[in-house]
Amino acid sequence: MINYPNKKTKFIKNKTNHSNRGMSFENIINETNEYYLSHDIAIIHKKPIPIQIVKVDYPSRSGAVIKEAYYKIPSTTDYNGIYKGKYIDFEAKETNNKTSFPLSNIHFHQIKHLESIEKHKGISFVLIFFKALDQIYLLETKFLVKYYKRSIEGRKSIKYEEIKENGYSIKEGYSPRIDYLRVIDEIIKKG
Amino acid sequence: MINYPNKKTKFIKNKTNHSNRGMSFENIINETNEYYLSHDIAIIHKKPIPIQIVKVDYPSRSGAVIKEAYYKIPSTTDYNGIYKGKYIDFEAKETNNKTSFPLSNIHFHQIKHLESIEKHKGISFVLIFFKALDQIYLLETKFLVKYYKRSIEGRKSIKYEEIKENGYSIKEGYSPRIDYLRVIDEIIKKG
Numbered sequence: 001m002i003n004y005p006n007k008k009t010k011f012i013k014n015k016t017n018h019s020n021r022g023m024s025f026e027n028i029i030n031e032t033n034e035y036y037l038s039h040d041i042a043i044i045h046k047k048p049i050p051i052q053i054v055k056v057d058y059p060s061r062s063g064a065v066i067k068e069a070y071y072k073i074p075s076t077t078d079y080n081g082i083y084k085g086k087y088i089d090f091e092a093k094e095t096n097n098k099t100s101f102p103l104s105n106i107h108f109h110q111i112k113h114l115e116s117i118e119k120h121k122g123i124s125f126v127l128i129f130f131k132a133l134d135q136i137y138l139l140e141t142k143f144l145v146k147y148y149k150r151s152i153e154g155r156k157s158i159k160y161e162e163i164k165e166n167g168y169s170i171k172e173g174y175s176p177r178i179d180y181l182r183v184i185d186e187i188i189k190k191g
Numbered sequence: 192m193i194n195y196p197n198k199k200t201k202f203i204k205n206k207t208n209h210s211n212r213g214m215s216f217e218n219i220i221n222e223t224n225e226y227y228l229s230h231d232i233a234i235i236h237k238k239p240i241p242i243q244i245v246k247v248d249y250p251s252r253s254g255a256v257i258k259e260a261y262y263k264i265p266s267t268t269d270y271n272g273i274y275k276g277k278y279i280d281f282e283a284k285e286t287n288n289k290t291s292f293p294l295s296n297i298h299f300h301q302i303k304h305l306e307s308i309e310k311h312k313g314i315s316f317v318l319i320f321f322k323a324l325d326q327i328y329l330l331e332t333k334f335l336v337k338y339y340k341r342s343i344e345g346r347k348s349i350k351y352e353e354i355k356e357n358g359y360s361i362k363e364g365y366s367p368r369i370d371y372l373r374v375i376d377e378i379i380k381k382g
Contacts, residue, residue, distance in 0.1 A: 040307075040310075042311070043304070043307055043308060043311055043313075045266070045267055047238050047239060048238060048239040048240060048241040048242060048263075049239060049242070049244075050239040051239060051240070051242055051244075051257065051260070053240075053242075063261065063262070064261070064262060065259065065260075065261065066242065066257065066259070066260040066261065066262070067258065067259065068256060068257070068258065069242070069256075069257035069260055070254065070255070070256065070257065071254070071255060071257070072239075075236070076236055080271060080272075081271075081278075082278040082280075082308060082311045082312070082313045083311070084311075084312075085277075085278070085311065085312030085313070086276075086278070087272075087273040087276070087277070087278040087313075089273075113234070116231075116234055117234060117273060119231075120233070120234055120273045120274070120275075120276065121273070121275075121276030122234075122273045122276070122278075
């Protein structure tokens with residue numbers, strides 16, 4: 001079992017800027033999840049970035065320093081957790097594109113993972129942020145899979161209109177920042 | 192959104208040694224989870240180790256090299272996923288101690304996290320590996336919390352006998368290596 005050294009670092013949040021454009025999508029989602037957690041609504045966390053560590057130094061008693069490491073391709077998604085007894089799993093992606101969402105943004109094994117979650121009675125989806133339009137959509141895995149299948153022989157992206165038609169628009173609020181669980185309530189209600 | 196460079200590294204598994212003593216507890220659990228995944232039984236993954244990245248170099252087109260990073264204290268547990276529609280969350284710990292499991296092995300916020308999962312109708316527990324005894328136990332969170340509370344004023348560990356009495360012994364098999372979901376079936380049945 002790994003013993004974590006006592007070096008602790010804090011994530012610095014941009015608290016002053018309240019527009020999607022000024023704050024990273026990841027930070028907005030993290031803030032939302034912190035809200036859900038602190039209000040005991042859901043327990044949803046971002047997974048750490050997978051890294052292959054090659055070399056670690058121990059320059060002092062204060063802790064270890066990683067001196068050589070590499071990014072690994074993630075085998076699953078960025079976020080998972082529990083809400084109302086249900087397993088929640090999603091990926092969050094942003095694009096500068098105004099008219100479509102390029103499917104190259106999502107790895108094949110991530111789509112497979114999201115599909116498996118549905119099969120095992122979890123709730124999975126992708127949150128898509130159109131930066132230039134300042135719009136966020138929640139798209140259920142079934143649609144992601146449908147358009148992914150189309151992309152094998154046809155267009156390599158999902159049209160903005162298709163996302164608008166099949167997804168759920170999420171308006172940004174103050175607290176929580178993007179209340180995506182409101183959409184999950186709708187999805188649960190529909191069964 | 193982070194773009195992962197194309198540097199890919201593979202996890203080397205010790206496939207030849209089939210005793211708990213020869214293989215790390217983590218590897219045994221990972222192998223078990225791979226079995227569950229490949230047999231479409233459950234989707235349970237180990238989360239990556241949380242790391243704070245400080246400096247990244249780009250020496251060539253082949254990808255980024257992390258040159259300075261630090262371990263962070265994990266805010267949740269090592270493993271989570273879905274089984275039979277239920278959210279599963281656990282921590283795995285090993286000890287060389289023969290007579291007790293020291294509670295210093297588990298962070299307070301991890302115990303809090305496990306307790307919250309139960310409250311939200313998930314299934315949470317700890318897998319404890321007594322290395323010297325070559326024995327593995329699954330202990331439900333309710334017992335972990337009970338002994339943690341005792342530790343505030345009393346003994347700082349859980350006695351081996353207490354784990355034996357309240358936990359579930361898991362025998363090592365070949366495939367899957369440690370079939371802990373068999374225990375989860377019992378726990379689900381009991382309600």
